[in-house]
Amino acid sequence: MRSTTESRPLKVLLLSLFHPELVRGGAQQVCYELFQGLKEIEGIEPTLLSAVDPSFKALYKAGARITGFDGRPGEFVFLGRDYDYWWHRSGSHLLVESYIEFLETLQPDVVHFHHFLLYGIDFVTLTRKTLPNARIVFTLHEFLTICAADGQMVRRSDKSLCSRPSSIRCHQCFPERGPEEFFTRELWMKRHLSEVDMFTTPTRFMLAHFEQWGLPPEKLVYVTNGQPDYSRGENHVKEREKRNRFGFFGQMVDNKGVWVILQAVALLRAEGFTDFVVELNGENLQYASPERRTEIEKFLEEEKELPSHERIVQLNGGYQVDQLAYRMARVDWCIVASVWWEAFALVISEAWMFKRPVICSNIGAMAERVVHEQNGLNFAVADPRSLADTIKRACTEEGLWDKIVAQITPPPPREDMVNGFLELYRGAAKSAETKEVPAHAH
């Protein structure tokens, strides 16, 4: 690999699942932030390749498999097709040939997989075969390599959290597939991951999961996600007598736990505690399971029927980053009620940008970032009773909000992330055990 001290710049190819301007999502947002950040570094020449699926048919030019994107320098689109969502591989040898040609043309020094979905996990091996000397960095945004259940490590049978995959346990999630298939799936995934030079995760608990699964610990490195400060220093915090306004920000799919919030509200209302409001800022309810979707829609319908002064929950719909300030100004606390582990939970960073304390589930990335009674409050995951008690306490305990807000530190800025990855690109990363976590990570 070349160093940036040579005359030729260090070429970094970032592979992203979707482009954040086509499909919103944490992984692609972080990848795009990294791309923007790298562009500002002298001696680095980043290229972004964003995969799309055939639902974006307007982007599919006849006979093309990789094209530019919107006339932007350094940005390309990978026109995925025939993707095998079980084995995670591209079904077309033409895509393989086009990707080889793209690599040979670009000659990147570093290929950074910010995701493999829509390319195929075998593209890691293809990259290694095409560019034997390139450094391959692989960011793990969820557990898709370990877990066939959308990488969430939530058991499909009873929705409980899974921390220990095995052939038999995975078969129990997919009874139609034999245990051997999961054994083979693991061999398949690990075969391709063996070509990776360094893995990164944005939280420490993920390191443990992947190390336990068998990835070499010396290749596992923590690199935080980072974003620009969308608040621009304006946190819109005003003096108020009560701190009884709560906000949810995110997708309204099952694993984000909107249903936990609504059930907590119902419990408190039944007890006669109604002096609080919950604002839901989110969309994509259509991707929730039919049962949860019906539950949420029914709750919101009934809420609408109530006189305005009795309403507690309000649905504000989806939002863009530039609307965050306005939406955050309307709440005192942010609730992150996810019932899966979360890899990083960008929404926590967004809350902290505006000095909003977070109430979150006591697992995974959420518990790692939000320390109970210090910079936020935890409640028992998937437990509406526990959340109801926490909401009530947040509304009524004098001085609690101020005490917690005082301990909120700014979320990791984009520079931390860019520097973390640059270190890896330059091949100077230390192992996960010795590497210092950026101070802003917690």
Added chain:
Amino acid sequence: MKQEKAASATATSSPLSPGFNERAYLHAHPDVAAAIVRGDVESGKDHFLKYGSQEGRDSLNPALDPLDQLVIASTARELNSRPSLAHFLETIIVSRSGGVFVVGWVDDSESPLERIRLTAADWRLSMDGRSLARVRRADVEDALGKPISHSFGYFGFLFADRSLQRVGEVKAEIITKSGETAECQCQVRMVEDLELRDIALQYLAEAHHFGNQQIKGIACIDRAIGQQLINLNTHITANITATPYVEWFGTDIKKPKGSIIVCLYGKAEYLFLQNALHSQAKGIEDYEFIYVSNSPELAERLLNDARASSLLYGINQAVVVLPGNAGFGAANNAAARASRSGRVIIMNPDVFPRERDWAAKHSALLASQPAVQTKLFGIPLYYDDGSLMHGGMYFELDKGLSIEGFTMHQSHLVRVEHYGKGAPGKGSEFARPRAVPAVTGAFISAERDWYEELGGFTEDYIFGHYEDGDLCLKSMERGVAPWLQDLHLWHLEGKGSTRRPVHEGGSLVNRWMFSTRWGATVMDGLLGPNPTHKLLKAG
């Protein structure tokens, strides 16, 4: 049907009026057919007019359906026009190359069926009643009101290896030993050879018997049907493997050390999975893969995947596409003919490396071990849970006794067993290198010349099963015992292909054939886990 006896006195036999199909009606309602035999009613039409229409029976002519009344459709049955001998010849199917399959039932409980004579416009066939497979037909027992342990059902199969072009009606005569004869006209269905084979095998697999199902299932094909099915299958196989499509991918190896032959059926993914997982094996660059497909519908996908996989993994490989399912033995032989090395390695699609250097070790083993120990050998294979799946094979004999009525049928069937199946994997005694009676076809490494001298896999076996034991016994017969060598691979046994009832039918035929061919050899020093055969003493 309770009123039929009384009603029959007033029923009059009348010519079939337009719109009523006597034959089809009796075909659909065997209890009516039985009632005619008993003399309860005169004819199917008589029954339909007096009772059937009120009972909601299907006349099989929509124009005669009663209005505003549910008509219960029945499965097809039929009775001959002469009610003296209760029977029904349900199906006659012929194939283009002269396969003839008949299914029916006959009440020959008092005088056994002697023959069935079929007379077509341009051919005749007399099927020996003793060669027919007899099966239990509970529906006929009910219809005849004869709850006795008698196999009323029958099926017969014969492969004439003569081109049959014309189809239409044939005259069928059912003749018992006592001379009772029934005649009927039957419509013949013409199908392709392959379809007829599958129909017959499926029927065999799903047939019911009094007594032990497998023993009786095998016994019923012993006289003739087993060999006839094999003859048809051999004919099919020869056609399928005559002109394979072969395409090579990757860069040529000058002299491969071995050709790894993988037979695919029903599942395409094993090509790219094996490519991915074996491509990391040290020394694999000295080997070529040959994927032979028994599933023509997978051809396009396999060729696409092979093209992509060669780019991804650099594996040198060929895809051999067959236009049908030639079975395990014939497909492997076809692939072996396409191979370019002096060694064939038969490998199941769900065999993956347990040792990263297995290919290099395989090459080293060929160079270091005595030739007699590497002429034909297998290796220990392991389940995904780490336990031993295979440490060589040995033979057992099942002495089966099946009792039907007062008749007892005894048979001897050879069974193949794996040493150490399920034993803890590490350091198992069963995995020790040694001479063994046989090794599994999931992995066989054989000197190509020796493989060819043995005639490769015997192609008579239908679909798959027993070819491996057969190959090993052929080797033993010629003085070379199979060996188990010190290499270790995973094998997700039975997960590399999809099994259907027709395969179970094939397995019955194969077990019958294997037992017939090798029973005596096995009993001569090769029986049990500790055989005394002289060639095995070296191990």
